[in-house]
Amino acid sequence: xxxxxxxxxxxxxxxxxxxxxxxxxxxxxxxxxxxxxxxxxxxxxxxxxxxxxxxxxxxxxxxxxxxxxxxxxxxxxxxxxxxxxxxxxxxxxxxxxxxxxxxxxxxxxxxxxxxxxxxxxxxxxxxxxxxxxxxxxxxxxxxxxxxxxxxxxxxxxxxxxxxxxxxxxxxxxxxxxxxxxxxxxxxxxxxxxxxxxxxxxxxxxxxx
Numbered sequence: 001x002x003x004x005x006x007x008x009x010x011x012x013x014x015x016x017x018x019x020x021x022x023x024x025x026x027x028x029x030x031x032x033x034x035x036x037x038x039x040x041x042x043x044x045x046x047x048x049x050x051x052x053x054x055x056x057x058x059x060x061x062x063x064x065x066x067x068x069x070x071x072x073x074x075x076x077x078x079x080x081x082x083x084x085x086x087x088x089x090x091x092x093x094x095x096x097x098x099x100x101x102x103x104x105x106x107x108x109x110x111x112x113x114x115x116x117x118x119x120x121x122x123x124x125x126x127x128x129x130x131x132x133x134x135x136x137x138x139x140x141x142x143x144x145x146x147x148x149x150x151x152x153x154x155x156x157x158x159x160x161x162x163x164x165x166x167x168x169x170x171x172x173x174x175x176x177x178x179x180x181x182x183x184x185x186x187x188x189x190x191x192x193x194x195x196x197x198x199x200x201x202x203x204x205x206x207x208x
Contacts, residue, residue, distance in 0.1 A: 018079040028081040032095050035073030039102030042066035043109030050113035064164045071157045116181035124184050127191025134198045141206045149194030159183050
């Protein structure tokens with residue numbers, strides 16, 4: 001995971017935000033569930049953005065907002081748990097389950113809308129889920145969870161964010177696909193590369 005290494009640079013935003021959310025009575029688990037709601041809305045907006053050309057700009061702008069909110073919620077819930085001494089296996093489990101659903105909903109929203117052929121979308125979402133599975137499966141064989149590889153969750157959301165902005169500015173095809181279509185192609189390729197990277201790292205680390 002490339003961008004996740006730089007998450008500490010966002011502490012000046014995440015730490016006060018986490019403290020504020022705790023003060024108003026929210027818990028890390030509630031924020032995790034909110035991140036799921038944001039992902040659902042983003043996926044719906046992507047779906048309708050392609051089907052409703054007249055309102056495409058509005059739907060894409062809304063999708064962008066909710067992708068940002070999903071990313072922020074996913075980052076801040078862990079900070080809240082650490083600040084409030086609420087870290088738990090249940091919270092970690094909930095966070096990862098919600099992340100997988102959020103990934104699936106956002107990516108499916110884009111390719112269900114036909115920004116890219118559904119077969120490429122299936123390859124992309126399969127790569128995302130296998131990558132995540134391999135990363136967590138490392139714990140089952142007695143080593144730490146593996147977040148390595150060229151395309152982690154933070155990277156995927158960043159590329160979707162950039163493609164969304166490009167699609168707003170230039171809502172036309174580029175070599176046969178709009179920007180949101182190309183980002184699914186990129187995710188489809190790099191997610192499987194990441195899965196292979198994690199596999200060989202874990203294979204070389206785990207004891208016989």
